[in-house]
Amino acid sequence: xxxxxxxxxxxxxxxxxxxxxxxxxxxxxxxxxxxxxxxxxxxxxxxxxxxxxxxxxxxxxxxxxxxxxxxxxxxxxxxxxxxxxxxxxxxxxxxxxxxxxxxxxxxxxxxxxxxxxxxxxxxxxxxxxxxxxxxxxxxxxxxxxxxxxxxxxxxxxxxxxxxxxxxxxxxxxxxxxxxxxxxxxxxxxxxxxxxxxxxxxxxxxxxxxxxxxxxxxxxxxxxxxxxxxxxxxxxxxxxxxxxxxxxxxxxxxxxxxxxxxxxxxxxxxxxxxxxxxxxxxxxxxxxxxxxxxxxxxxxxxxxxxxxxxxxxxxxxxxxxxxxxxxxxxxxxxxxxxxxxxxxxxxxxxxxxxxxxxxxxxxxxxxxxxxxxxxxxxxxxxxxxxxxxxxxxxxxxxxxxxxxxxxxxxxxxxxxxxxxxxxx
Amino acid sequence: xxxxxxxxxxxxxxxxxxxxxxxxxxxxxxxxxxxxxxxxxxxxxxxxxxxxxxxxxxxxxxxxxxxxxxxxxxxxxxxxxxxxxxxxxxxxxxxxxxxxxxxxxxxxxxxxxxxxxxxxxxxxxxxxxxxxxxxxxxxxxxxxxxxxxxxxxxxxxxxxxxxxxxxxxxxxxxxxxxxxxxxxxxxxxxxxxxxxxxxxxxxxxxxxxxxxxxxxxxxxxxxxxxxxxxxxxxxxxxxxxxxxxxxxxxxxxxxxxxxxxxxxxxxxxxxxxxxxxxxxxxxxxxxxxxxxxxxxxxxxxxxxxxxxxxxxxxxxxxxxxxxxxxxxxxxxxxxxxxxxxxxxxxxxxxxxxxxxxxxxxxxxxxxxxxxxxxxxxxxxxxxxxxxxxxxxxxxxxxxxxxxxxxxxxxxxxxxxxxxxxxx
Numbered sequence: 001x002x003x004x005x006x007x008x009x010x011x012x013x014x015x016x017x018x019x020x021x022x023x024x025x026x027x028x029x030x031x032x033x034x035x036x037x038x039x040x041x042x043x044x045x046x047x048x049x050x051x052x053x054x055x056x057x058x059x060x061x062x063x064x065x066x067x068x069x070x071x072x073x074x075x076x077x078x079x080x081x082x083x084x085x086x087x088x089x090x091x092x093x094x095x096x097x098x099x100x101x102x103x104x105x106x107x108x109x110x111x112x113x114x115x116x117x118x119x120x121x122x123x124x125x126x127x128x129x130x131x132x133x134x135x136x137x138x139x140x141x142x143x144x145x146x147x148x149x150x151x152x153x154x155x156x157x158x159x160x161x162x163x164x165x166x167x168x169x170x171x172x173x174x175x176x177x178x179x180x181x182x183x184x185x186x187x188x189x190x191x192x193x194x195x196x197x198x199x200x201x202x203x204x205x206x207x208x209x210x211x212x213x214x215x216x217x218x219x220x221x222x223x224x225x226x227x228x229x230x231x232x233x234x235x236x237x238x239x240x241x242x243x244x245x246x247x248x249x250x251x252x253x254x255x256x257x258x259x260x261x262x263x264x265x266x267x268x269x270x271x272x273x274x275x276x277x278x279x280x281x282x283x284x285x286x287x288x289x290x291x292x293x294x295x296x297x298x299x300x301x302x303x304x305x306x307x308x309x310x311x312x313x314x315x316x317x318x319x320x321x322x323x324x325x326x327x328x329x330x331x332x333x334x335x336x337x338x339x340x341x342x343x344x345x346x347x348x349x350x351x352x353x354x355x356x357x358x359x360x361x362x363x364x365x366x367x368x369x370x371x372x373x374x375x376x377x378x379x380x381x382x383x384x385x386x387x388x389x390x391x392x393x394x395x396x397x398x399x400x401x402x403x404x405x406x407x408x409x410x411x412x413x414x415x416x417x418x419x420x421x422x423x
Numbered sequence: 424x425x426x427x428x429x430x431x432x433x434x435x436x437x438x439x440x441x442x443x444x445x446x447x448x449x450x451x452x453x454x455x456x457x458x459x460x461x462x463x464x465x466x467x468x469x470x471x472x473x474x475x476x477x478x479x480x481x482x483x484x485x486x487x488x489x490x491x492x493x494x495x496x497x498x499x500x501x502x503x504x505x506x507x508x509x510x511x512x513x514x515x516x517x518x519x520x521x522x523x524x525x526x527x528x529x530x531x532x533x534x535x536x537x538x539x540x541x542x543x544x545x546x547x548x549x550x551x552x553x554x555x556x557x558x559x560x561x562x563x564x565x566x567x568x569x570x571x572x573x574x575x576x577x578x579x580x581x582x583x584x585x586x587x588x589x590x591x592x593x594x595x596x597x598x599x600x601x602x603x604x605x606x607x608x609x610x611x612x613x614x615x616x617x618x619x620x621x622x623x624x625x626x627x628x629x630x631x632x633x634x635x636x637x638x639x640x641x642x643x644x645x646x647x648x649x650x651x652x653x654x655x656x657x658x659x660x661x662x663x664x665x666x667x668x669x670x671x672x673x674x675x676x677x678x679x680x681x682x683x684x685x686x687x688x689x690x691x692x693x694x695x696x697x698x699x700x701x702x703x704x705x706x707x708x709x710x711x712x713x714x715x716x717x718x719x720x721x722x723x724x725x726x727x728x729x730x731x732x733x734x735x736x737x738x739x740x741x742x743x744x745x746x747x748x749x750x751x752x753x754x755x756x757x758x759x760x761x762x763x764x765x766x767x768x769x770x771x772x773x774x775x776x777x778x779x780x781x782x783x784x785x786x787x788x789x790x791x792x793x794x795x796x797x798x799x800x801x802x803x804x805x806x807x808x809x810x811x812x813x814x815x816x817x818x819x820x821x822x823x824x825x826x827x828x829x830x831x832x833x834x835x836x837x838x839x840x841x842x843x844x845x846x
């Protein structure tokens with residue numbers, strides 16, 4: 001292994017999760033154990049802030065702040081959706097890459113960690129290839145993060161377990177509420193959850209179902225083309241027997257022709273734009289309109305990806321471990337890899353971390369296997385339950401002040417800029 | 424005081440809250456201390472189930488079930504929205520009243536407790552008047568319950584504190600998420616909360632604001648006519664200085680002409696009905712359309728009234744105490760009253776329970792005083808904060824199984840019917 005000494009840079013990218021900051025805590029805590037990593041820097045707002053040379057000194061942050069990262073939602077370093085796009089904007093991309101390596105060189109960055117989903121791992125991969133090409137000694141490790149749980153090769157993604165836990169709990173709570181209101185007239189509740197192409201999040205609400213007749217009674221997955229008549233028949237049958245029906249809808253629900261169910265071009269808003277009403281609201285309209293059953297909808301939106309107050313303790317521990325494993329891998333001389341979670345057994349649940357080449361990850365989407373979904377398509381089956389159950393285990397205790405959580409806020413002591421401003 | 428011995432009947436009515444079952448636990452636990460209350464019965468689905476003679480024996484429920492009521496959302500006895508309406512349906516109402524007293528007499532009900540909001544207290548009041556008129560010895564006490572917090576004479580209503588706590592926490596979490604995503608392009612998040620006429624719920628999200636510049640930046644209350652231009656100016660100014668803006672909207676937001684902002688007759692759904700898009704979604708469309716700022720909306724819906732996993736410990740204790748106080752009042756010979764919460768001081772917070780004639784409660788709505796709202800109408804002020812702050816204090820510990828809460832479920836052992844079925 002080459003001896004490599006220099007500074008560490010960590011940044012976050014894409015939509016935040018309830019535990020993305022736990023991974024940053026893992027990076028920082030582990031890095032302190034490695035003398036080769038002299039400076040510990042954070043890049044603000046992902047790659048975008050690094051391009052602007054917006055770096056902060058993480059060694060000057062309080063120990064209590066680092067500790068509190070474990071229960072702080074949002075991206076404590078800030079995040080972005082910026083993509084270095086060699087295909088669509090090759091000139092801009094080449095320019096960005098030059099600038100990135102100027103920043104790396106100016107601050108002697110030799111260890112780079114990027115926490116994110118598909119796009120972010122793609123960015124990390126491109127930076128790795130570029131470092132090799134430029135013969136710039138730097139070790140790049142990706143840290144997985146996405147509530148969507150759609151990264152390949154890792155058993156699951158940090159962030160998913162907490163969203164699954166919060167959504168399943170919300171489904172249980174809403175279900176007893178609606179169930180207790182149900183009279184002979186019947187009642188229906190529709191809960192829209194995130195997941196544009198993969199249905200992992202919607203599917204995970206199955207964990208609320210302890211007995212076969214328990215809610216959620218129907219789960220509409222983006223993977224299964226939406227058969228409206230079969231759905232309405234099922235709602236009617238559930239309401240007839242149980243007086244109420246709870247439906248969970250993945251926001252990316254598709255029509256049989258592959259178009260998105262929520263995009264209704266026939267409805268325009270006050271400005272003449274087509275209304276993206278949300279799949280949940282449209283499903284609720286369908287039930288109310290066709291079955292005349294009183295129906296209420298809920299759209300959890302961002303609330304489901306930042307509910308640190310009900311995070312999964314398993315998820316927090318895994319997110320932390322992924323950050324730490326990334327640092328250990330880099331210290332051992334590895335590069336161009338993403339940390340993955342490896343399940344060694346389901347019951348009792350045992351896991352460890354592993355490494356996977358970034359080129360295997362970038363831009364590959366991992367969907368729910370069809371044989372993890374019931375034949376009628378309205379529910380994941382016991383294979384999915386066995387997979388998802390351990391990921392929501394364990395409660396966290398979030399420090400409170402005045403009845404509300406206390407979050408970590410970085411002081412963000414900026415490093416002095418060494419380069420001219422970005423062109 | 425007359426000596427009165429007989430059976431107790433308790434029932435729930437209207438929309439459930441996170442703590443409505445804590446009040447039932449309070450009734451049951453206190454009733455066991457009073458020998459005059461021989462049988463302890465529950466009416467299923469409020470007045471509607473009592474009319475159908477659907478009564479259960481609460482003495483046959485397990486002690487662990489009674490204990491678990493304190494963290495079980497929904498109405499454990501079932502609820503209804505049925506109204507005994509002497510004005511609109513006098514014949515039906517008279518018929519219902521006859522039937523009710525037949526049920527009371529058949530089961531020797533001498534103590535009746537009804538947990539609910541405005542309409543339910545009105546029902547309790549009518550039953551009290553009827554008992555007096557019929558010279559039927561029965562003591563009737565109302566137990567306050569509503570997340571809307573719009574009952575008069577009580578300092579606040581059990582249920583409100585837990586909704587306020589959950590919504591304020593969600594606002595904090597969503598705000599750090601959106602704030603961490605905000606780049607120079609700006610971002611806006613709109614959170615719709617319940618409250619059709621009173622803005623207590625929307626206003627309580629102010630508790631998420633610890634520093635003057637903290638989110639939520641704007642709170643739109645149903646009490647304040649919606650000035651779209653002033654609102655858009657304010658959003659723009661917040662985004663200009665902070666890069667993001669978090670807006671909370673009460674669902675009952677009104678236009679200056681008094682109509683509901685969410686009801687847009689120009690938009691029809693697939694069945695030709697006007698779309699009630701939800702105030703939050705419409706506000707989001709407005710910001711996106713007029714300011715071209717990326718805007719996402721959240722509609723918490725029922726989730727905010729059943730979030731027992733994040734209930735306020737203060738609220739749980741008060742709900743329990745209200746149930747117990749109702750039983751004590753009846754045991755002391757009182758009737759025709761509602762239990763109220765009396766604040767003796769705000770800081771440190773001290774409270775006790777009191778009693779108010781039901782006739783003072785029924786059909787009166789308690790709104791936020793105008794001088795508790797900022798001059799520009801976009802936020803409650805420090806008077807409101809002083810009022811609301813203590814109500815969200817304290818965290819509960821909900822027993823978990825497999826990472827999810829365990830709720831109480833009544834075994835519901837039915838009493839034998841003594842009357843012919845309801846006509």
